[in-house]
Amino acid sequence: MMTHFTSQDLRIAILTNQLAITLQPKVCLKKFEIIGHEVLLRWNHPTCGLIPANQWIEIAEERNLITPLTFWLTDQVARILSQRQSSLPVAINVSPISMTPAFANQIIATFRRYNVATNLITLELTESKKIDNYNAIAGSLSILRREGIRISLDDFGTGYNSMRTLVELEVDEIKIDKTMMQSDHPNTNLILNAIAGLAKEINLTIVCEGIENNTHFNRALKINAEIGQGFLFGKPEPINQIIHHANTSRESA
Numbered sequence: 001m002m003t004h005f006t007s008q009d010l011r012i013a014i015l016t017n018q019l020a021i022t023l024q025p026k027v028c029l030k031k032f033e034i035i036g037h038e039v040l041l042r043w044n045h046p047t048c049g050l051i052p053a054n055q056w057i058e059i060a061e062e063r064n065l066i067t068p069l070t071f072w073l074t075d076q077v078a079r080i081l082s083q084r085q086s087s088l089p090v091a092i093n094v095s096p097i098s099m100t101p102a103f104a105n106q107i108i109a110t111f112r113r114y115n116v117a118t119n120l121i122t123l124e125l126t127e128s129k130k131i132d133n134y135n136a137i138a139g140s141l142s143i144l145r146r147e148g149i150r151i152s153l154d155d156f157g158t159g160y161n162s163m164r165t166l167v168e169l170e171v172d173e174i175k176i177d178k179t180m181m182q183s184d185h186p187n188t189n190l191i192l193n194a195i196a197g198l199a200k201e202i203n204l205t206i207v208c209e210g211i212e213n214n215t216h217f218n219r220a221l222k223i224n225a226e227i228g229q230g231f232l233f234g235k236p237e238p239i240n241q242i243i244h245h246a247n248t249s250r251e252s253a
């Protein structure tokens, strides 16, 4: 477990390319085709080895390092998309503590600077931290959505405040967390049906994550989820590989 790192360690990690950007496919469940990717960070630490994001993102949030990290990541993703002239939709994770109007404007400015169409971008609002500044977040989301950036409510069903978040924030999709998709508790299907009914009622796209096998896949189909993500479709892979592949398939089409 990586618990003892400083802002300096993270800065060094960025400067010495220890942070790797990986992409995991998001799949249209009806057509069974890739409709975009989620950006997931990996830290290849020189002495600790590969550190999964859930072991250090929370610490980065606690130490106020997450916002500069997200700016760095957005800049990298925008630069790569513009260099490869990729029209591949991507989703970037954003911690609610980063979400202010100034943050929203800087994200928009970054995509403009690189000439990347903002309607290719989804921001996934993670639920790792308790949201307590609904007003600031709601204002920021409306700035982003006005520019065509989609907003996804990540880890849906795991936070204490999922329903309040849905009431207070205008979003485009909910992403049902893998713990719900994989749960074998007898009430799970009932709860999933209720969540899906609510999402349809207010016109939200439903994304199911953590689809590892046919049981999870069928569960997503049963609630009419539009999009799925999980090891059954593909694991997170290095970004360069995927964009190269997408460009090659487009050229040969």
Ligand code: C2E
Binding pocket: 024, 039, 040, 041, 052, 053, 054, 057, 066, 070, 073, 093, 094, 095, 124, 126, 128, 154, 155, 178, 209, 210, 211, 212, 229, 230, 231, 232, 236
């Ligand atoms: P998340 O946003 O819910 O991302 C999904 C996590 O589930 C990823 O773990 C992914 O590798 C994993 N996953 C995907 N499909 C499957 C599956 O079929 N089965 C299982 N067991 N796992 C699956 P990862 O990459 O370790 O990321 C963990 C969390 O760290 C993410 O959860 C996200 O909240 C956070 N994170 C990752 N990258 C970033 C980032 O750039 N910024 C922020 N703010 N958070 C990030």
Ligand code: CA
Binding pocket: 038, 093, 124, 154
């Ligand atoms: Ca996510």
Ligand code: CA
Binding pocket: 154, 155, 177, 178, 209
């Ligand atoms: Ca999740």
